[in-house]
Amino acid sequence: MADLDPGRRKFLSRLLAGLGVLAALEAAWITVSTLGSRRRATEAEDGGVIEAGPVGRFPPRSVTPFPESEFYLVRLEDGGFLALHRKCTHLGCSVPWRADEERFACPCHASAFDIRGAVLSSPAPRPLDLLAVEVVGGIVHVDTSKRIRRSSFDPAQVVDGGADS
């Protein structure tokens, strides 16, 4: 073996090591993309646009839970609509609406949100996520497939209920 060209030996062993690294990267890539594919599968499965009901069914200053789709349909005093996802933005607990205190109070780490989903007390870092609301022909539609993150409440987020009842 001693007469084997050290340059060639070095080259071959480096080549082998390089191929090994390449194989490991490939394996990692395949693993990650396999795990990632589940996301697309579940996204296609759940959600879609649901019909929440006629505008007149939701009185102003009310919060209606939709437990199946994990959101609250909020109607503000001015008649505008907001669909709030029920997951706390801190660590993902489900926040119940406390009608007596007029706030969403997270049971896990004491975050609180007002009726518009804005943070009343930390540790929650941002308001409750929104779902897109659309009022078509007096019927409220909510798109449950995508959660919209926001850094603060903005009146532009409120969807006008139109002329109802």
Next chain:
Amino acid sequence: MDSGTTTTPGTPQRNRFLANSLLLHLRPARVPLRAIRFTHTFGLGGMAMVLILLLMGSGLLMGFVYDPAPERAYRSILVLQEDVLFGRLIRGIHYWSANLLVIVAGLHLLRVFLTGAFHGPRRSNWLIGLGLLFSILLSAFTGYLLPWDQLSYWAITVSTEMLTYVPIAGENLKYMILGGESVGPSTAVVFYTTHSTVVPIALILLMTWHIWRVRLAGGVVLPPAGDGPADNDEYVPFIPDLLMREVSVALILIAFIVVLAIVFSAPLGEPANPGLSPNPAKAPWYFLGVQELLLHFHPLFAVVVIPVVFIAALVAVPFLRYEHDVAGDWFLTPRGKRLAAVAAIVGLVAAPLLVLVDEYAVGPEGWLPGMPPLISQGAAPTILTFVALAVFYRYLRNRLSASRNETVQALFVLLVTCFLVLTVIGIWFRGEGMALVWPWQI
């Protein structure tokens, strides 16, 4: 042993000879008498291995009954406990072995560190050991979800939601683990596969490598043997001297676990209800130190910066430059022992004090009004903490002229003590809304 019989195929003598030879490839044939004293290692590595084997045995049995689909998982646990022969006992053994394993593996790491068994040829084994610890935590964590009761559902929700605070990749990381917005069917499949296939294979491979590397490094770490020639130790054969000790430790441990499992069944709460978060919602107990950090630091620092620095420090332990690479004595020297004690006391006093100050007095965010929380609750307290650690380090080095080995050891003891204090607070002193309470008020 009679060579005539050990070479005759099929005889009991030959079978035993073959089994012993196989064992003696992994383990040394002779060991120094000093190395097999129980208090030298407390048998923690061996105990961890016994617990892993118990977990594999009991887990294999449960795998025949368990159904990893969210709508049926909880029911299948009920079936296991009510209708399967010894089902409740098997689950209890699995539960207690798993919890004890996290503790034993942690103690094993401490023992290895405090006897300095990470120099020279043991460096790589320190890293393999960290890999084992990671695998153990991963299996404990993935197993936590499987009963699919309120406790498991919300613990996994809260823990995986912590990942969303990782910058840039956070959301994707969470999605990749959960397979969706929240804990659901695809989470169950991945957790079950990881728990029952990925981690056991990793554990078997790493464990074998770990044990073999101990032999390669010349057996468990020993203090230098006096002034005489290097090898004046009295040696005893591995079989039976060490083997008998190991087997007795294993049997006592198994008996302990079985009694524990008979007296205290593994808990099973209400079935998971995604609409109703319990109050408080806590991560699994071994992550409560991190959850406690979340109450005091900005999430980016609590979940990313501080744990990453802590883990990096653990990885770096054997690669720091030390003055001495002698090992084997607990706490290195009498001074090392004193400094470690001082560090532990500092940690025991400082950590609870800081938690109380942050809870009831004005924290850094009060001193820096108008600053964004990233600075006032994140960077400022983190930098303050690191400065305090640096001062501690300098003080030991310069004022007490401790060696670097002793100083690093003291720093390590301080950090571990703080982490343990935070974990204890998270487990026993956090009640409704994560407010500070006494343990009997939870």
